[in-house]
Amino acid sequence: MERTLKDRLVEQALAEGFAACRVCKPWDVPDVPERLAAFVEAGYHGQMGWLEERMPWRGNPAALWPEARSVIMLAESYAPVHDPLEVLKHPEKGAISVYAQGRDYHDIVKKRLKRLARWLIAQETCEVKVFVDTAPVPEKALAQASGLGWQGKHTNVLSRDWGNWAFLGSVFTTLDLEADAPETDHCGSCTACQDICPTNAFPMPYKLDARRCISYLTIEHSGPVELDLRARMGNRIYGCDDCLAVCPWNKYAVAASDMRYHGPAVKPADLVELVALDDAAFRARFSGSPIKRIGRNRFIRNVLYAIGNSGMKDLRGAARPLTDDADAAVSDAARWAIDRLSKA
Incomplete structure (x- = not known):
């Protein structure tokens, strides 16, 4: 049986070092505008005025690039090699979040996304745009819509396959790729x-x-x-x-794909x-x-x-x-x- 473009895309994404790759449509997150508006109205965003200023785009990925027909969502592991809570027992030391203990993930993930996007263009005539955190893209909602993971009670994305130590990245494309089923919540009664x-x-x-x-x-x-x-x-x-x-x-949790994170x-x-x-x-x-x-x-x-x-x-x-x-x-x-x- 001949492998589809999507099959080869997932295989290439894993070969690039991503922990997982799933696909959804830009319009698969219809509840985001209401949730975002409620978050801002409650004042939960604090001084992050950019959340309010970019609500039209952040709430509607389809408006960010109307020509896009698919969103390729990717997770890249930065799982720690140590207990991140151990430093809290040493008050004379400074505790730094695991994600910031090495090189800036924006640079590393974006380069990996660009390589995957170039590969995709070489396979099929299309247009692509890559995003890592800095653009008004609702990555967490898209991750759940694509089946990549779900937003847990801590509001971060987690997965039964790779835990919650992962950066999210996305490739928007004009290709009409088959969408994956959305992920459901698996937090259960855990608090x-x-x-x-x-x-x-x-x-x-x-x-x-x-x-x-x-x-x-x-x-x-x-x-x-x-x-x-x-x-x-x-x-x-x-x-x-x-x-x-x-x-x-x-x-x-899977091992971090790039030791520059540590x-x-x-x-x-x-x-x-x-x-x-x-x-x-x-x-x-x-x-x-x-x-x-x-x-x-x-x-x-x-x-x-x-x-x-x-x-x-x-x-x-x-x-x-x-x-x-x-x-x-x-x-x-x-x-x-x-x-x-x-x-x-």
């Missing part, structure tokens, strides 16, 4: 991801209030963080993996070392890393919160030089850290 959240960022299962999420607070939120929330951030200085790390479906940052750095970085040193240290995008000031603010949460009075000296930092959020964080440690 592990809800129970472990340090800031109670889930008002209910499948709903995330980003304003309370540590990943949002350390990456997207500018300015000082609310006192109650900064005290709950622990030593998490970039992102948070708690809800991902406890998912039982990770017993099926770079030098896998070894947690001392907070004392990190807090001393000036702008030039910060840029040099995190060159090629997604961490570089938040800038020195926000990063140092996060490190100072971690110092304040460490309970280690000896770290007051490391925070003291920053009490008169030019950035208001940094100087505020330094004063807060010193005051908190003085009362420890």
